[in-house]
Structure formats: structure tokens, C-alpha cells
Amino acid sequence: xxxxxxxxxxxxxxxxxxxxxxxxxxxxxxxxxxxxxxxxxxxxxxxxxxxxxxxxxxxxxxxxxxxxxxxxxxxxxxxxxxxxxxxxxxxxxxxxxxxxxxxxxxxxxxxxxxxxxxxxxxxxxxxxxxxxxxxxxxxxxxxxxxxxxxxxxxxxxxxxxxxxxxxxxxxxxxxxxxxxxxxxxxxxxxxxxxxxxxxxxxxxxxxxxxxxxxxxxxxxxxxxxxxxxxxxxxxxxxxxxxxxxxxxxxxxxxxxxxxxxxxxxxxxxxxxxxxxxxxxxxxxxxxxxxxxxxxxxxxxxxxxxxxxxxxxxxxxxxxxxxxxxxxxxxxxxxxxxxxxxxxxxxxxxxxxxxxxxxxxxxxxxxxxxxxxxxxxxxxxxxxxxxxxxxxxxxxxxxxxxxxxxxxxxxxxxxxxxxxxxxxxxxxxxxxxxxxxxxxxxxxxxxxxxxxxxxxxxxxxxxxxxxxxxxxxxxxxxxxxxxxxxxxxxxxxxxxxxxxxxxxxxxxxxxxxxxxxxxxxxxxxxxxxxxxxxxxxxxxxxxxxxxxxxxxxxxxxxxxxxxxxxxxxxxxxxxxxxxxxxxxxxxxxxxxxxxxxxxxxxxxxxxxxxxxxxxxxxxxxxxxxxxxxx
Amino acid sequence: xxxxxxxxxxxxxxxxxxxxxxxxxxxxxxxxxxxxxxxxxxxxxxxxxxxxxxxxxxxxxxxxxxxxxxxxxxxxxxxxxxxxxxxxxxxxxxxxxxx
Numbered sequence: 255x256x257x258x259x260x261x262x263x264x265x266x267x268x269x270x271x272x273x274x275x276x277x278x279x280x281x282x283x284x285x286x287x288x289x290x291x292x293x294x295x296x297x298x299x300x301x302x303x304x305x306x307x308x309x310x311x312x313x314x315x316x317x318x319x320x321x322x323x324x325x326x327x328x329x330x331x332x333x334x335x336x337x338x339x340x341x342x343x344x345x346x347x348x349x350x351x352x353x354x355x356x357x358x359x360x361x362x363x364x365x366x367x368x369x370x371x372x373x374x375x376x377x378x379x380x381x382x383x384x385x386x387x388x389x390x391x392x393x394x395x396x397x398x399x400x401x402x403x404x405x406x407x408x409x410x411x412x413x414x415x416x417x418x419x420x421x422x423x424x425x426x427x428x429x430x431x432x433x434x435x436x437x438x439x440x441x442x443x444x445x446x447x448x449x450x451x452x453x454x455x456x457x458x459x460x461x462x463x464x465x466x467x468x469x470x471x472x473x474x475x476x477x478x479x480x481x482x483x484x485x486x487x488x489x490x491x492x493x494x495x496x497x498x499x500x501x502x503x504x505x506x507x508x509x510x511x512x513x514x515x516x517x518x519x520x521x522x523x524x525x526x527x528x529x530x531x532x533x534x535x536x537x538x539x540x541x542x543x544x545x546x547x548x549x550x551x552x553x554x555x556x557x558x559x560x561x562x563x564x565x566x567x568x569x570x571x572x573x574x575x576x577x578x579x580x581x582x583x584x585x586x587x588x589x590x591x592x593x594x595x596x597x598x599x600x601x602x603x604x605x606x607x608x609x610x611x612x613x614x615x616x617x618x619x620x621x622x623x624x625x626x627x628x629x630x631x632x633x634x635x636x637x638x639x640x641x642x643x644x645x646x647x648x649x650x651x652x653x654x655x656x657x658x659x660x661x662x663x664x665x666x667x668x669x670x671x672x673x674x675x676x677x678x679x680x681x682x683x684x685x686x687x688x689x690x691x692x693x694x695x696x697x698x699x700x701x702x703x704x705x706x707x708x709x710x711x712x713x714x715x716x717x718x719x720x721x722x723x724x725x726x727x728x729x730x731x732x733x734x735x736x737x738x739x740x741x742x743x744x745x746x747x748x749x750x751x752x753x754x755x756x757x758x759x760x761x762x763x764x765x766x767x768x769x770x771x772x773x774x775x776x777x778x779x780x781x782x783x784x785x786x787x788x789x790x791x792x793x794x795x796x797x798x799x800x801x802x803x804x805x806x807x808x809x810x811x812x813x814x815x816x817x818x819x820x821x822x823x824x825x826x827x828x829x830x831x832x833x834x835x836x837x838x839x840x841x842x843x844x845x846x847x848x849x850x851x852x853x854x855x856x857x858x859x860x861x862x863x864x865x866x867x868x869x870x871x872x873x874x875x876x877x878x879x880x881x882x883x
Numbered sequence: 884x885x886x887x888x889x890x891x892x893x894x895x896x897x898x899x900x901x902x903x904x905x906x907x908x909x910x911x912x913x914x915x916x917x918x919x920x921x922x923x924x925x926x927x928x929x930x931x932x933x934x935x936x937x938x939x940x941x942x943x944x945x946x947x948x949x950x951x952x953x954x955x956x957x958x959x960x961x962x963x964x965x966x967x968x969x970x971x972x973x974x975x976x977x978x979x980x981x982x
Contacts, residue, residue: 859981861974862905869901 255309255317260336263302263346264385270295270378278371285370289361292374296357296381300350307343311745316340318391318455330450337391337454341749344591345388345524348598352516353381355718359606360508362714363613373413373506380406384517388524393442393452396525400438400489403518404431410513411505423501430498434488441481448474458531475536482529483542486522492549492579496572497807503564507609510564515571515605516598523578523594527587527750534751539583543664546579547671547678552804554681558688559800561788562619563608566689570645571601573678577660580675586663587750588743592734593656595742596644600652600726604641606719610634610711611693616704621689622787626698630708635694637719642690644726646683647772652730654769659737662764676771683775691783699787737761889930896923910962910972914955921951 270292274281281288310316316339325332338346357377364373383402390396408431412424442452449457461475486492491499502514513519526533526542533539550573557569574597581590612619614631628635644651647658657679665672700708710716733742738761792798799805858864896919903916925944932940966972 857980859978861977862908865904869905 255306255314255338257319257321257336259302259305260317260338260389261321263299263306263350264336264382264389266295266298266302267378267381267385271375271382274371274378275375278375281371285365286361288371288374289357289364292378293354293357293361295378296350296354299346299381299385300354303343303346303350306338307347310338310340310343316748320391324394330446332392332394332452334395335391335453336389338389339749340746341524341527341591342388344595344746346385348595349381349384349388349517352598352602352722353384353512355722356508356512356516356602356606359511359609359715359718360506362712363508363609364506369413373410376406376409376413377509377512380410380513380518384521387521391454393445393454393457396528397435397438397442400485400521400525401435403513403521404428404435404489407431407502407513407518410509411502413505413509417504420504423498423504427498427502430495431488434485434495437481437484437488439485441478441485444474444478444481448478454528461532461535472536475532476538479529479532479536479538480541482525482532483522483538483545486525486542486579487545488522490519490522490575490579491572492522492545492576493552496549496553497810499572500565500568500803503562503568507564507605507612510568511602511605511609514568515601519571519575520578520594520598523575523582523590526579526582527591530582530587530750533582534585539585540667541583543580543583543667543671546576546581546583547664547674548576549573550576550580550678551674551681554678554685555800556803557685558681559788559792559797561622563611563621563689563693564605564619566685567601567604567608570682570686571597573682574601574645577657577675577678580664580671581660584660584663584667584671586660588746589656589659589663591746592742593653593660595733596652596656596726596730599722599729600641600644603719603722603726604638604645606715606722607634607638607641610715610719613711613715614708615700616707618704621693622790623699623701624693625696625700625787626694627700627708628694631694631710633710633716633719637716637723638694639690640723640727642686644730646686646776647679647768648776649765649769650731651727652725652734654765654772655730655734655740658765658768659734661768662737662761665764676767679768680771680775683772684779687776687779688783688788691779692787695784696787886930886934890927893923893927893930896920896926908973908975910965910974913974914958914962918951918955921947 273291274288278288281291316337318335318337320333320335322334323331324334357374360373360377364370367373380403383399383406385399387396387399387403390399408424408428411427412421414420445457446452449460451457488495499514499519503510505514533542553569553572553576557566557573560566560569574593578590578593578597581587581593583590610631611624611627611634614627614634615624618624640651644653647654661672661675661679664675698705711719734740792801802808900916900918900920900923903919904913907913907916925947928940928944928947932938932944962972965977969977971977
């Protein structure tokens, strides 16, 4: 592994972005070319990632090298440097692998769109930023990537910028992320104040050293890790900042698959896994785990009653991210990252199939207007089924392995967390199969006009679906066989501190319980929704509460948005801006005008008046020199 | 003759010129008064030059006369053009620069 390889890996999507971004106008004539340039750029990264992975798997030592010094001062230096270990390699494969398939899929999905080249430019820029985030060897580079993906997320959510709801959703996501990023920034400041550097290696070594706690006290690390976690809450859509993610579904569907399911939203999980040493010392993992499990449960209950297929998937993503935080929170870092990997595949797959349905249904998202799509769109149906079985924890499919590992580790940490997680697993299976039964089975409720051009998607779309379905089904078995002795755990062992939280109890028992719960959820959904359509009107108080998503948006609106708006309008705008700031500026101008008015009188326009003043002046000077010096 | 006589004459001529510039309104007259002031200065130059027995002052006079000639050419041109525009050379009526 050499630094050149890493640079090529990183820069390829940037080149794609520059080509599509700068020369998009000339590429507009040939859509396909523009799309394939974007996909090719990511393919280059994918190939490099595979080489990196192979060399690490072959036993190469983790790679840590500085490319160049970025910012230097008297007492600090920030470098552009890369750290590549097993964790990075896993993330690289997920980003470029899923990313490449989604680029290819987008070539078909975005066909005929006004902003085709702009779309691929943004998408490549996103991959570039995400790669910076995972490749950096210090918190500053991670932050650069962190902000970069946030920007691309904003641009892509508001991609159809002539739609009011899309631009609103973009702004909402951006502002919510800003709150989180503020926490991340403060966390970085805290770390810098304590360690004088932001390099991972230096910080982790110093934190583990004995004298650190004596010098700074444990509270420094507690504050730093909690502030960093605030950043993760924003980026990874956890309580209380999760509300932007469901709205982010306004963007194109492949964007939801890539950014808002597979990669960007998992950045928080990656960050905590990367900072595992700090969380171990500070013992703040419990906070992470509790926020995670509450989010998992909360989001899953909302997903029960939604009728918009992309929104169900969005709440499901929030819920699954909660699981990942439970994993990294209870110290099972490898399990959390493992779930990140499997989730990236099956959730990416499900979003893409949802996009395929939308493509066929003229952008209809309400599943009450679908039904019976199985016969019309067999590939879409089968691939979605694979994804749903995987997420529901059907035995031996991906989600079964990763979710079970997390739950197993959670049991060792706190049985309550395990219990809530298990209930959430049941809810997950239920809402996913509710979605499947209502959408793909039963009577067709499609409008006759839409039904006439109902068709399976073109190959450029279904081939990526089929390819993604394979890892979605099998990756858990391949990487996760053997639980805590699995290949994945061995591969990532060197990265994480020793997981001393390893759960007790027989693994087989936990697996059986999880499977039964998942199957029960599926069966329950079949009983309730195989013949019936969700009712239009909520049937009770609880149902109404869930349909309205616990009124969280409304509460935020009343408690935060409106006061800020009013404060801005009356205090900041009318009083401070119009009154004080404009008052000062206009006051200065008025004063100068007044003084000018006085001085103006000197200019009489009479030449002789000027001459008299000149002569008088000369006479006075002469008198002075003659009589006083 | 003593130097003082020349200098007194020169001062008288200069003062006449200054007063003329200050009190007259006709641009041509003002112009002539300026010439008077220049020549008063010339007279002082020549007188002092002679009294010191040195030629420098006389050389200055030639310079002043040259400059005065150029000034007359330009000044008269300005007065003609002002008259063309305003049909007057009364300086009180030419007051566009009034603030």
C-alpha cells in the first residue's frame, strides 16, 4: 500500500466532480457520457479500495502517512494525512461499492432530468467528501469530510430546487446538522485544548497513558466524547435531532439510498468506533447506547403507521442507526460496524427498489394506491423481499447476524436495553412486511392510467438491484458466521480496544429468540395486512399520535422555530438592524451633511472673495515672519 | 540713484496691481493688473541685481517675461471663450462654482 494509491482513491471522484461540474454544459447533449464519467470515477476508487483491502487482509500493517502540512503555527500543525486500517478498509468498501452501484442505477433513474450533469457532479463530490471523512488521520480532516458530506446532502435533498418542499427539507437538514456540527466542533476544541493536537494516534496514545488522567482529569474526556456524540446525533439522525432525515426523502431516491441510508448517516457510528479508545476511558458509551436504543424504538413505532414507502424506509433507517449506536455504545464496536455494513447493503437495496417502484408508478409514493405489484415488477419485488427479510432478521440473512450480535452484547451491558431492542426487532419485522404486503400483494389499487404503463425498470436499474441483493442476503453469513469469533471480528480486532463487555449466555439461545421475534413480526403483519389496506383515518388516540409522528415537528415548531423567528423579526430585524445599526450609519451620514452645509457657504463663487482671502493670508504670514521671528 | 527709490516704486506698482485685482470687476482690467504686479516684481529684480552687481536677477526677469507672455496668451483665450458662452466678462456674474 502506498500513498499514491490512497491519493488516486481519494482524488478520482473529485476529478469526476470537476469534469461534470465544470464542463457539464457541453456534456448535456450526451447524458449517458456524463453519468458514466461519474460512475467510472467511483469505479476507480472501488478498485483502489479493493487493493487496499486485499493488502490489509494479506497482513499488511495499518498505514499512517502524512501527505503534506496543511496549517502550521508556533505550537501546532495540522496535516493532510491518511490513516488506513481494517475499519477504514471496511468503510472504503462500503462507500465505493454501494456508491458505484448507486451511480450506475442513477444513470437510468435520473434519465431525462433537467439537472442530470449537476446530479452526478454532486454525487461525486459527496463520495469525495465521504472518503476524506474516513481516510483522514486526524479530527480536523474528519471534520472537513463531515462538513463536505453535509453540504452535498443539502444540495441533493434540495436537488429539485423549484419544489418548495424540497428546498425546505434541504434547509431543515442543513440547520439540524449545524446544531450537531457545533457540538463536534466544541468536542474538537476540547480535545485540542487537552492534547495540543488532533491526530488520532497521538491523542489515543496520550489518553491511554497513565499520567493523562492525573493532569487533566477524566472529566475532560467525558466532555469531549459527549460533545463529539452531539455531532453524531445530528449527522446520524438520533433523538432529538432525527427529524431532518424523514424530510430528506424529498431528494432523488438514489440519493436517499447512498447518503441517507448507506453512508453519510453512518458517519456518526464510524466516528465513535474510531474514537473507541476515548469512549472506553470516559465510560460515556452508556449514554450512546441509551440514546441509540430509545431512537431505535421511537422511530420504529412511527414507521408502523406511515403510508409513504420512502418515509417508512427513512424511519427504519433512523431506527437501525439506533441499533448501531447501541452496538458501539455497549463496547461491541465490531458488531456496530458490522451492522453498519449489512445495513448499507440491504437498506441501500430497499431504497433503490422503492425508487424502481416510483419510476414505474409515475412518482407515486403512497402505498395505499399500489397493491399487487408483484406480478408486474417481479425483479423489484424479489429484491425488495430479500432486503426486507434481511432487515427483519430472517434466519441466516444479513440482518439476522449483525442485529443479533448487537442484541447479544447489549444483554451483557443492560437487560433493559436488550429488551427494548428486542421489541424494536419485532416492530421492524412488522412494519417492513406491512409495507411489502400492502405494496406488492393483494388487489391492485393502481390508477388505470398509471397501470397501463406499469413496467419493470430498465436493465441499468435492475442489474444493480440484483447485484446488491446478493450481498444483502449473504454478507452476514460470510462475515458473521461464528458470532464473536467470526471473520469480521478477527479482521477488525486490531483496531478496537478489547471488548471486555463480551456477553454471557449461550449464543444459540439469543439467535433463536431473535429469529422467533422476527418471524412473529412477519406473521403478525401477514395476518393484519395480507388482505387489508391501511385505513385512511386513524382508528384511535394512539394511532393518531403515531400517524402524526408524536407531534415532534409541531413541538419543535412552537418551542424553537417560532420564538426564533419572532425574536429575529422584532428584536434583531426591527430593533437592532433597523434601529441601531441603520441608525448609526444614517446618523453619520446626516452629521456629515450638516457640517458640509455649513462649510458650503465659504464657496461664494466670487473670484475676488477668494483673492481677498489669499492676499490676507499672505499679509498675515509676512507680518508674522517680519515682526515675530 | 539709491536702491530705495526703485523698491518704493516697485511696491507702489505692486500695491496698485493688487488693489486693481481686488476691486475691479472687468476680467480684462484684472488681467492688466496682474501684469502690473509681475512687472513690479521685475523692477525689483533688476534694481537689486544692479545694486549687487550680479546678473542672476536679470536672468529671472527674462523668465518672468516669458511666462507672462504665455500666461497672456492662455488668459486672453479663456476670457474670449467665457465671453462667447456668457456674453459678459464681469467676474461677479461668472459664479458657477458657488457652493
